[in-house]
Each structure stands twice: as C-alpha cells, then as structure tokens.
Amino acid sequence: MEWETVIGLEVHVQLATDTKLFSGSSTAYGAEPNTQASANDLAMPGTLPVPNEAAFRYAVMFGLAVNAEIAKRSVFERKNYFYPDLPKGYQTTQLAEPIVGPGYVDIELENGQAKRIRIHHAHLEEDAGKSLHEDFHGMTGIDLNRAGTPLIEVVTEPDMRNAEEAVAFAKKLHNIVTSLEICDGDMSQGSMRFDVNVSVRPKGQAELGTRTETKNLNSFRFMEEAIELEVERQIDVLESGGTIVQETRLYNGETKVARSMRTKEDSDDYRYFPCPDLLPVILDDEYIDTVRLQMPELPEARRARFIADYGLTEYDATQLTGERAMADYFEATVKACGEAKLAANWIMADLSAYLNKAELTIAQSQITPVQLGGLITRLADGTLSSKIAKQVFEAMTLGEGDADTIIEARGLKQVSDTGALEKMVDEVIANNSQQVENYRAADDSKRPKMLGFFVGQIMKASKGQANPQAVNDILKKKLEG
Amino acid sequence: MATVKPTDIAKLAHLARIAVSEEQAADVADRITEVLNLVDQLQEADTDGVEPMAHPLDTAQRLRADQVTETDQREAFQAIAPAVEDGLYLVPRVIDE
Structure with missing residues (x-):
C-alpha cells in the first residue's frame, strides 16, 4: 500500500x-x-x-x-x-x-x-x-x-x-x-x-x-x-x-x-x-x-533587493537569503570588497564547504566577512590566481590572518611581471623543442589545446603563481611570432 | 442535570494535588453537583448578543516597558527555601520520564 x-x-x-x-x-x-x-x-x-x-x-x-x-x-x-x-x-x-x-x-x-x-x-x-x-x-x-x-x-x-x-x-x-x-x-x-x-x-x-x-x-x-x-x-x-x-x-x-x-x-x-x-x-x-512601519526587512524583500542592487541571479539571491546570518555575511563581504558576484560565489562554494566540513555555523566562521572581502579584493586586482586564492582561503581557515598577511608570509603573489614571465617562457620553449615544432606545424584549431601543455609547464615552474592570462599572451606571441 | 461522581472528584483532586479521602469524596461530589445545578439554572438566561466577560473589571490591561527593574534577591529568597545548593532550589527527585 x-x-x-x-x-x-x-x-x-x-x-x-x-x-x-x-x-x-x-x-x-x-x-x-x-x-x-x-x-x-x-x-x-x-x-x-x-x-x-x-x-x-x-x-x-x-x-x-x-x-x-x-x-x-x-x-x-x-x-x-x-x-x-x-x-x-x-x-x-x-x-x-x-x-x-x-x-x-x-x-x-x-x-x-x-x-x-x-x-x-x-x-x-x-x-x-x-x-x-x-x-x-x-x-x-x-x-x-x-x-x-x-x-x-x-x-x-x-x-x-x-x-x-x-x-x-x-x-x-x-x-x-x-x-x-x-x-x-x-x-x-x-x-x-x-x-x-x-x-x-x-x-x-x-x-x-x-x-x-x-x-x-x-x-x-x-x-x-x-x-x-x-x-x-x-x-x-x-x-x-x-x-x-x-x-x-x-x-x-x-x-x-x-x-x-x-x-x-x-x-x-x-x-x-x-x-x-x-x-x-x-x-x-x-x-x-506603528509596529508595521518599524518592521525590519523580511527575507523575501531582501532577496528582491539582492537581485536588484547586486545583480545576483534569482538562484544566488535565494541561497544567500535563506538564512539571516548568511545574508548579513554576504552584505558585509560586499561592503569590504565591492565584488558582489565573486562574494556570492565564494560564500556559497568555498565558505559553505568549509563550514559544513568543520560543522560550524556561519556565525562561528574563523574567516570574517572583512577577511573574505580582502581575499576577493586580491583576486579581483590580479594579485592572486584563483588557484592560489584557494590556498590563501585554506590558510585563513587555519587562522593564519588576513589575505595580505598570508600572501606576504607565504610569498604567494601572482607573477604578472612581464620580464620574469618572459624568462620562464623562454626556458620552457628551449627545453621542449619537439613540442614547439609540433605546435608550429599544427593548424589553428588544434593549437589552443596544445598551448595548454606550455601553460602547464610554466605554472609548474612558477609554483602556480604565474598570471595565467599574461602567460597565455606571452606564449602565443613567442610561439607564433 | 449535571451529576458529579466521587470518581470525578478523585481525579480532580489528583490533578489539583488536593487530599480528598474516599469518605469525603461523596460529600464533595454532592456539593459540587449543587453548584453545577446552579450553573444550569444560569444557562437558561438569554445571552444572545452578550459578549463573554473575560474579567469583571471593564477596562484593558496596562502594559509595561521592557526595562529591567528587578534586582537579584536570591539570598533572601533562598533563606526561606527548605534546601538549596550551588544557587539551585532542591526538590524531591523528579525523573523526567
């Protein structure tokens, strides 16, 4: 039955x-x-x-x-x-x-x-x-x-x-x-x-x-x-x-x-x-x-405001306003970094995963909204690659301080300096002559995939700190130029 | 006609934690029956359109501002308690079953 x-x-x-x-x-x-x-x-x-x-x-x-x-x-x-x-x-x-x-x-x-x-x-x-x-x-x-x-x-x-x-x-x-x-x-x-x-x-x-x-x-x-x-x-x-x-x-x-x-x-x-x-x-x-006029913002109104003011998707706004403390955390993070979409992504993905794993409520988070905002700022201004940003986040969960302190202490700054990157690219090209030849012989449709090999080598050489966009640009210039 | 039985009295006495012996119960039952009969008589009055009365005073409750006005008087209160320990009142063991 x-x-x-x-x-x-x-x-x-x-x-x-x-x-x-x-x-x-x-x-x-x-x-x-x-x-x-x-x-x-x-x-x-x-x-x-x-x-x-x-x-x-x-x-x-x-x-x-x-x-x-x-x-x-x-x-x-x-x-x-x-x-x-x-x-x-x-x-x-x-x-x-x-x-x-x-x-x-x-x-x-x-x-x-x-x-x-x-x-x-x-x-x-x-x-x-x-x-x-x-x-x-x-x-x-x-x-x-x-x-x-x-x-x-x-x-x-x-x-x-x-x-x-x-x-x-x-x-x-x-x-x-x-x-x-x-x-x-x-x-x-x-x-x-x-x-x-x-x-x-x-x-x-x-x-x-x-x-x-x-x-x-x-x-x-x-x-x-x-x-x-x-x-x-x-x-x-x-x-x-x-x-x-x-x-x-x-x-x-x-x-x-x-x-x-x-x-x-x-x-x-x-x-x-x-x-x-x-x-x-x-x-x-x-x-x-009188009581009606004194009512604080209700979750549904806040959700609508998140969509209108921060340009969030309906899904993101619903997730973030599902719990009062999370909505507060989001707004404090945006205030600290000015990056609403990035803040939403980090809170819903990395922060939530960390809290779940550690069995903490958002109010008990080791990472404050200001700290997360600091990390997002460094991601947005190109100091950190998203891969390194995750390492910094990890360090923040361990209480190692704010993003700038961790970047400084661990020497994690993303290398965007063209001179230094060019040197690395030159080395990789010199050490992989066969792949360089193959790349140059390949037609345009196959090249992007082949470029990945070189990018990977450079990221490895730089321990993940090379700015991927800059590496791409320099590589293309040197390989095709 | 309402009739209250001695068994009803025993149950009510238990709920109210009042000691009523079996001998007393019959007498108490008779007297409460009399009161209920009086209520039955009152029920006959026509009350159509009469709002039920919640309180004999025909006025509204005054409310108080949400401000702490009480001070700690634990020592005075616990001085008259039969048993206290660590600031707690002690009572015969209650098992929460």
Whole structure:
C-alpha cells in the first residue's frame, strides 16, 4: 500500500526581550542560577503580573510577517499542571483568544517549487524554569532564571507531507524571526524548539490517521531524523496489522532512538481558565500600524533587493537569503570588497564547504566577512590566481590572518611581471623543442589545446603563481611570432 | 442535570494535588453537583448578543516597558527555601520520564 505522511508543527520561539513576560527580571543568558528570578517569577504570594509591551510588539511583528490577522483583543489563560520548575502551578498562556490569528508562510522546496503552509494561530506564553536531574544527593536542582521568559508558540495546520517540507518550513520560520530580530535563533540554547505531529494514511484517503507528537526537537537535523523514524515506525505498525496509539514521544538525537513518553489515557487535563490576574489586552489600529512601519526587512524583500542592487541571479539571491546570518555575511563581504558576484560565489562554494566540513555555523566562521572581502579584493586586482586564492582561503581557515598577511608570509603573489614571465617562457620553449615544432606545424584549431601543455609547464615552474592570462599572451606571441 | 461522581472528584483532586479521602469524596461530589445545578439554572438566561466577560473589571490591561527593574534577591529568597545548593532550589527527585 502507498502511504501519505501528514505533518503539523508546534514551534516555541523564545522572544529576545530584555525582561520577562510578566516581570521586570532580566532574561540575559548565562547568569548564575536563580539570580534572575524575582518574587513574581517565584510565585510569591501577593505578587501580580504586568505584561511586557515588547513581547506584544514582537508577536504583532511576527503576525504581520506571516500574513496573519492580529487580534486587537487577546486574553491570557492558566494552563494548570504541577512540575517543580513551574512555581505557580500553572503556565500563563493564551487559548481561546490568541494574539495572532490564521496566516501562512510560503516555502521553497529543493525542486524549486513553492508551497503554502497555513498557520493556525500563534499565541504568547511564558517559559518554565529548568530542572537539573544530576544527582544532588537524590534531589533535583531547580533554576528559575528562564521561568517567565516570553515565548510565542506557532501552531501550523497539518499541511506538510514529508520531512523535507517540515524542515523547509522550520528554516523559513527561523529566517523570519531572526530577520525580525524578535528571536536570537540560537537553537543550541533552546531559542527555537519544535514539536512534530506525525500521522500516516493510505494515499487518497481524506480522513487523517492517528497522530503522535514528538516533542522538544532543537535542531533541523534532529527534526528530520525524528520524522523519518516515526513515519517508518507507523507504517511498520500498520502494515503488520497494528494500530497507532496517540501518544507523546521523545527523540534522542545522540542515540537516534525514539521512545514513548505518555499515552493519551494518562494525558494531561490542563483545566484552562481565563487568568483573573490579567485583563484582556487591547491593541488599536494605530499601535499595529506603528509596529508595521518599524518592521525590519523580511527575507523575501531582501532577496528582491539582492537581485536588484547586486545583480545576483534569482538562484544566488535565494541561497544567500535563506538564512539571516548568511545574508548579513554576504552584505558585509560586499561592503569590504565591492565584488558582489565573486562574494556570492565564494560564500556559497568555498565558505559553505568549509563550514559544513568543520560543522560550524556561519556565525562561528574563523574567516570574517572583512577577511573574505580582502581575499576577493586580491583576486579581483590580479594579485592572486584563483588557484592560489584557494590556498590563501585554506590558510585563513587555519587562522593564519588576513589575505595580505598570508600572501606576504607565504610569498604567494601572482607573477604578472612581464620580464620574469618572459624568462620562464623562454626556458620552457628551449627545453621542449619537439613540442614547439609540433605546435608550429599544427593548424589553428588544434593549437589552443596544445598551448595548454606550455601553460602547464610554466605554472609548474612558477609554483602556480604565474598570471595565467599574461602567460597565455606571452606564449602565443613567442610561439607564433 | 449535571451529576458529579466521587470518581470525578478523585481525579480532580489528583490533578489539583488536593487530599480528598474516599469518605469525603461523596460529600464533595454532592456539593459540587449543587453548584453545577446552579450553573444550569444560569444557562437558561438569554445571552444572545452578550459578549463573554473575560474579567469583571471593564477596562484593558496596562502594559509595561521592557526595562529591567528587578534586582537579584536570591539570598533572601533562598533563606526561606527548605534546601538549596550551588544557587539551585532542591526538590524531591523528579525523573523526567
């Protein structure tokens, strides 16, 4: 039987506000445990929440970026459950009246086709603290610095049909929130976390299959692996006559193993109700319009600008604006060297290959945009051949400094000096009299290929530093002249 | 007519982490049933065109500027905690299963 996969996502996006959603505690990362947990964050009796305007502004920006309706009235509710890193005994969140209504995001697939993924809604809520399960004499350690950090939870419709589409959507969302600067996008620190709802059904069947939810995936790769593993598991179960149990699952990216966390029978009953400590939040048109005017450039606008301003191809512009950090890197490189096309090529080819191999993000690159710009400048002005430029690049990845320093230290300057090149050409001609004779006897159509032999000899003699164009010119003159 | 059973009470008590003994459960169930019957009566009121009330105060929420106003008071808070170590609050072991 042919199966169809159906995927919906819930994405938690940590907002890059300076303070928490309901208190004036700092959200700065990496502070000593519990030094950023105020009386309100600790649920001390008598404290009251006051919502952070910036969290609403960021949520509105997100809503506008995903073509959604913005709710002028939104209401906080209490989601009740007990866990030590949730001191209040409930999470303040939104349910019936979320800030961001239905919207959509268009994703581009590998085959170049676009697909629209609908967003059901997005709501504002607070994060919980962290439980540390290392052994504290048989106890669990609680750090509440993260408690109360604002999140938006983005809920999609079940519009994705395979892991590739889900990852493309996740990357697009990452690009949008980092471009808006409402989230730092650092997934290793949990700034974006994905819950994946997966079900399968016989192809052509309208009714959805029973779904499972794999929670808290914090990398695009883990997300892809978890989906593929779960699809395979569900198909195996169904084809061997079993049924899928609705359950929550956990995927371990290190061991590549998924396991069931809890089934529906003992699933939570959160007993939501409107939070009596908070009034409805009312936003007017003027507020929303002001936010609209303050929106930073979105990925699609930036892509169009790259084509118009830098003369990039559609393909190059799409690649370079697929990730906020890469687009920033490109623009900084162009600023340093003024060579947009060369910068695009180097970033997409050599730099990307180096980052992949070293398993680094572009932000962690050993080579700064200014350094890459310096290398490109030396390539464009003829100091370096493209072959030697790759050597310089290699040296830069090893931290040997900027291009000029490496060229100087390794003596890599391209030889364009006619006198020196002529001497080399003369030597090669003198040492290869047979080939010279053959060349002179050959007809014009065969000569270019034969010229390659001489160029090769000279490049070898110059250790790759001869300017190939100059060598060509001199050779032709001497051989044919 | 809504009827709450003692088993419903046991489940709710568990979710709310409230100790309700089996003997108490029947009594509590009866009393909550009475409250729900009162709600049933209220349901009979015609509420067409009435917007649901989110809060008894007829005003909008005030928002706060995104500025750090809280200072570190960990020492004071941890002085009243039953167990702390390395700046962490310690609680009976929770296995994340």
